[in-house]
Amino acid sequence: MAASAPPRFFSPPLPSRWSASGPDGSGACWQLALECGGDGVWDWNIEDGKVFYGPRFNALLGYDDGGFGDDSEAFVNHVHPDDIGRLRQHLSAHFANEAAPFCCDLRMRDPDYEYRWMQVRGQLVERSADGQPARILGTVRDISQWRQDEAVLKAQLAETVHLNQQLEGAQVQLVQSEKLAAIGQLAAGVAHELKTPIGFVSTNFGTLERNVGDMLGLIAAYHAAAASDDPAQALAAAEAQYVAADIDYLREDLPALFAESRDGLDRVQRIVRDLKDFSRVGEQEWQFADLHRGLDSTINILRYEIKHKAEVIREYGELPEVWCVPSMINQVFLNLLANAAQAIEHQGTITVVTAVEGDKVLIRITDTGSGIPPDILNRIFAPFFTTKGAGKGTGLGLSLAQDIIRQHHGRLFATSVPGQGSTFTIELPLSELQPSAPQPESAPDTLKPADTGNNT
Numbered sequence: 001m002a003a004s005a006p007p008r009f010f011s012p013p014l015p016s017r018w019s020a021s022g023p024d025g026s027g028a029c030w031q032l033a034l035e036c037g038g039d040g041v042w043d044w045n046i047e048d049g050k051v052f053y054g055p056r057f058n059a060l061l062g063y064d065d066g067g068f069g070d071d072s073e074a075f076v077n078h079v080h081p082d083d084i085g086r087l088r089q090h091l092s093a094h095f096a097n098e099a100a101p102f103c104c105d106l107r108m109r110d111p112d113y114e115y116r117w118m119q120v121r122g123q124l125v126e127r128s129a130d131g132q133p134a135r136i137l138g139t140v141r142d143i144s145q146w147r148q149d150e151a152v153l154k155a156q157l158a159e160t161v162h163l164n165q166q167l168e169g170a171q172v173q174l175v176q177s178e179k180l181a182a183i184g185q186l187a188a189g190v191a192h193e194l195k196t197p198i199g200f201v202s203t204n205f206g207t208l209e210r211n212v213g214d215m216l217g218l219i220a221a222y223h224a225a226a227a228s229d230d231p232a233q234a235l236a237a238a239e240a241q242y243v244a245a246d247i248d249y250l251r252e253d254l255p256a257l258f259a260e261s262r263d264g265l266d267r268v269q270r271i272v273r274d275l276k277d278f279s280r281v282g283e284q285e286w287q288f289a290d291l292h293r294g295l296d297s298t299i300n301i302l303r304y305e306i307k308h309k310a311e312v313i314r315e316y317g318e319l320p321e322v323w324c325v326p327s328m329i330n331q332v333f334l335n336l337l338a339n340a341a342q343a344i345e346h347q348g349t350i351t352v353v354t355a356v357e358g359d360k361v362l363i364r365i366t367d368t369g370s371g372i373p374p375d376i377l378n379r380i381f382a383p384f385f386t387t388k389g390a391g392k393g394t395g396l397g398l399s400l401a402q403d404i405i406r407q408h409h410g411r412l413f414a415t416s417v418p419g420q421g422s423t424f425t426i427e428l429p430l431s432e433l434q435p436s437a438p439q440p441e442s443a444p445d446t447l448k449p450a451d452t453g454n455n456t
Helices: 026-036 055-060 072-078 081-096 144-185 187-227 231-245 247-279 291-301 303-307 326-343 397-407
Strands: 040-045 051-053 102-109 115-127 133-142 287-289 310-315 322-324 348-357 360-367 411-417 421-429
Touching (some): 040 055, 055 133, 081 102, 115 144, 187 247, 231 247, 247 291, 287 326, 291 303, 291 326, 291 360, 303 310, 303 326, 322 326, 326 348, 326 397, 397 411
Antiparallel strands (some): 040 051, 040 133, 102 115, 115 133, 360 421, 411 421
């Protein structure tokens, strides 16, 4: 909200003073017109320091006509000390470039030593022979009420920001709860995914333990033969043990056992890492992220949930990294992919397509499930709406997913054909969303206009 500007009335030549004694009386007319509009007028002769303050000027500050003073020192003495520097800055800027109007909001005291917010405007109309500022005309307007209203609005804005921060904090907790709920529902599948590699790694270690025992026994037999009094007999026994150990088979089997065990441990590590990423609290920082990595990680977590019902087809395009909160975007992927798997009753496909269109990144997740009836399609993003049975869903997954995408200045929407499947489309902007820092301003040291070198 900004105070309305008074009319531009400064256009030389003007009468020498704002008084009824002007040759055509126009000075008094200008003063009357402005003061009837609520503005006080002033006329500052910079060379001698004398200032004419109109009656309305005096009245705005609670003075009788002429009680304010008649020079620039009186004006400065009434300005709040903290505002004098800003006044100097605006005056110096105007005197350096008179095409830019002079306008400054500052506090001025009344006879009771209480300060009122005033808006002072002016225009340089004369320069001396050597180009220095000589005369400036202007107005003053009481904007105290405007400032009070502004303070109320700022307080309301601060309260709104505080409430938004609380709401965002609550939403983070809600997203986290939904995330943990989803992982809880997938716990059996995740446990199975962990059990399989751990099982064959355990079996492989049993085999490796036996094989290593045979090899150590064989080494001991050859060592004993070398130290025996009857080397031929001891060596024959060692050779028999060598044949029984089937060393040629072990040469082929041991590398395979180690490779298989290493792969199993890598699978366990990958599942644990993905679970840790999804269950981590507090990682809410904006950063550039690889969306394909997030999709692959999510599909890995849902592997057991998906593999018995659908084949996942990845049709990834060339994507740049996107400015986002990765953990929140991954939560959206988790919800959409889990829903796609649950929509398929027997066997089908889930196709994940990524592409860049214009200034947006698109992610489409399409399933060949049962589809969504039109009367339900319009309600699926509503909080707590669910078609799942009791205990199988919170009804918050899609609502939270849509809120997350909106926070990323994107869109999430769905299309569906009953009996054929559904497609959920995510649109995310490619632009980086970061605010620019405000620039500080400095103030000159003196009220007297600076020498600008302008001799025009």
